[in-house]
Every structure is written in structure tokens, then in C-alpha cells.
Amino acid sequence: MSRRRQIYEGKAKILYEGPEPGTLIQYFKDDATAFNAQKKGTISGKGVLNNRISEHVFTLLGNIGVPTHFIRRLNMREQLIRQVEIVPIEVIVRNVAAGTLSKRLGIEEGTQLPRTLIEYCYKDDALGDPLVAEEHIACFNWCSQDELHDIQDMAIRINDFMSGMFAAVGIRLVDFKLEFGRLYEGDFSRIILADEISPDGCRLWDMTTNEKLDKDRFRRDLGGEVEAYQEVARRLGLMPEGGENAVLDLDSHRKKRDK
Numbered sequence: 476m477s478r479r480r481q482i483y484e485g486k487a488k489i490l491y492e493g494p495e496p497g498t499l500i501q502y503f504k505d506d507a508t509a510f511n512a513q514k515k516g517t518i519s520g521k522g523v524l525n526n527r528i529s530e531h532v533f534t535l536l537g538n539i540g541v542p543t544h545f546i547r548r549l550n551m552r553e554q555l556i557r558q559v560e561i562v563p564i565e566v567i568v569r570n571v572a573a574g575t576l577s578k579r580l581g582i583e584e585g586t587q588l589p590r591t592l593i594e595y596c597y598k599d600d601a602l603g604d605p606l607v608a609e610e611h612i613a614c615f616n617w618c619s620q621d622e623l624h625d626i627q628d629m630a631i632r633i634n635d636f637m638s639g640m641f642a643a644v645g646i647r648l649v650d651f652k653l654e655f656g657r658l659y660e661g662d663f664s665r666i667i668l669a670d671e672i673s674p675d676g677c678r679l680w681d682m683t684t685n686e687k688l689d690k691d692r693f694r695r696d697l698g699g700e701v702e703a704y705q706e707v708a709r710r711l712g713l714m715p716e717g718g719e720n721a722v723l724d725l726d727s728h729r730k731k732r733d734k
């Protein structure tokens with residue numbers, strides 16, 4: 476048996492060559508980093524939970540017509556995805572002030588923003604993913620104007636959908652990060668949602684207690700990281716009732732629920 480080819484290793488995921496041309500396997504690690512990898516650690520079980528949560532969110536987004544790279548989950552830690560050319564921009568969507576926005580502009584964390592704010596960071600680890608303006612994106616041609624419009628439209632739709640989805644289970648969607656890629660089809664390409672959506676890249680606060688249910692527990696040394704991720708999975712219906720530690724196979728969970 477030949478060893479499969481690793482295409483890329485990031486901080487939280489590994490990409491392997493997929494079974495067919497144009498596909499990749501996305502493997503979710505337990506590794507956690509923060510502050511541009513200055514803080515490193517492991518959150519045992521995180522990869523399994525993020526694989527499930529991201530599968531769930533990408534499937535629902537696909538159902539409302541948002542094109543994504545997700546094809547199907549393969550096992551506890553892996554999913555089959557479409558190969559794309561990643562646009563080198565992190566798209567940050569904010570509903571409530573927190574994190575670097577609060578620090579940069581002196582706005583108290585938890586302040587509801589008067590409107591949804593979209594920010595862009597240039598994806599470059601060596602530079603620490605610096606904040607950039609639309610002007611920089613156009614000037615350095617990181618993506619075209621048309622592509623940026625598609626990205627903005629999708630980011631707003633994703634925010635509307637996810638805000639509702641989380642509100643329904645008592646979670647406030649404070650902010651989150653998205654990544655997009657170009658899917659080539661013959662001479663043309665279109666923008667689709669890539670990467671993952673999980674508590675690693677979202678701020679999720681309990682609506683009544685304001686408790687943090689996301690990676691800020693790791694970034695700020697609050698402890699209980701895996702319990703927080705499990706709680707998100709549980710509220711989204713991805714954990715068996717009463718089974719605190721196990722993550723059920725999603726398909727059998729759906730079948731049981733629909734009986």
C-alpha cells in the first residue's frame with residue numbers, strides 16, 4: 476500500500492491528495508495555536524468535534540445555496556473536499572465588538588455593532604495576517620472586483636444564516652472568520668466557501684450567561700476548551716442525549732431522530 480501524499484500542513488489541519496483529481500482530504504488535528512502561533516497546545520478531541528461541526532454548517536449552507544468545497548465526511552477526523560485555489564484573504568465578519576476590533580478601536584467587548592462589519596486580513600503567517608483595506612486587495616490583485624463582490628454577498632448570507640442557527644440554540648454569533656477559494660471549471664473559475672467553520676474560527680457566547688464557547692477559552696487560558704466545543708456540538712444536535720463524551724455518527728443520529 477502506498478502512503479498518501481500530503482499537500483499541505485497548517486496549524487489545525489492537514490490536506491492530503493484526494494481519491495480523484497480535483498479532490499482533497501481535509502484532516503482535522505487536535506493542535507491549537509493562538510497569537511500567530513506564539514501560543515501552542517493540544518485540545519484533545521477538538522479535531523473530531525470541528526470535523527462534525529464544520530460538516531453540519533457547510534451542509535446547511537449548501538442547502539441554502541451557498542457553494543462550498545465540502546463533499547462529504549469520510550470518518551471521525553477527515554472530510555472529502557473540492558480542491559480550490561485559496562484567495563489569500565481572511566474575511567472577518569463581526570456583529571458584536573470583541574478581540575482585535577475592541578483592542579484597536581477601544582470599544583468595550585460585548586458592544587453590539589450598529590451594523591455588520593466585514594474586515595479583511597492578508598493571509599501571511601510571517602506578517603501575522605495584517606488587516607488590509609479593499610484598496611489593498613484591488614491594488615495587489617489578491618482577487619478581482621467581481622470576486623470580492625461574490626465574497627461579500629456570501630459573507631452576509633452566511634452571517635444571516637449562522638446568526639439565526641446559533642440564536643435558535645441560545646448562542647450569540649459574535650464574529651467569525653471565513654476563507655474562500657477559486658474552483659476552476661474549464662476556462663472559468665468561481666468563488667466557493669473553503670476551509671472550515673468551527674469554534675476555532677468563531678466567537679460563540681452563551682446568550683444568557685455570556686460564557687465563551689470557542690477558542691477564546693484556549694487563547695485566554697480559561698480552561699474547559701473541549702467541554703465548550705462539545706456544548707456547541709450538543710446544542711446543534713450533533714451529540715447523543717446523555718452521552719457527554721461520545722460524538723455519534725451524524726447519519727445514525729439523524730436516522731434515530733427522524734424515526
Ligand code: 5GP
Nearest residue numbers: 567573574575576650651652675676677678
Ligand atoms: P480577532 O481579529 O478579533 O482576533 O478575530 C476575529 C474572529 O476571526 C474570531 O472569531 C477569530 O476566531 C477569527 N479569526 C481571526 N483570525 C483567525 C485565524 O488566523 N485563525 C482562526 N481559526 N480564526 C481566526
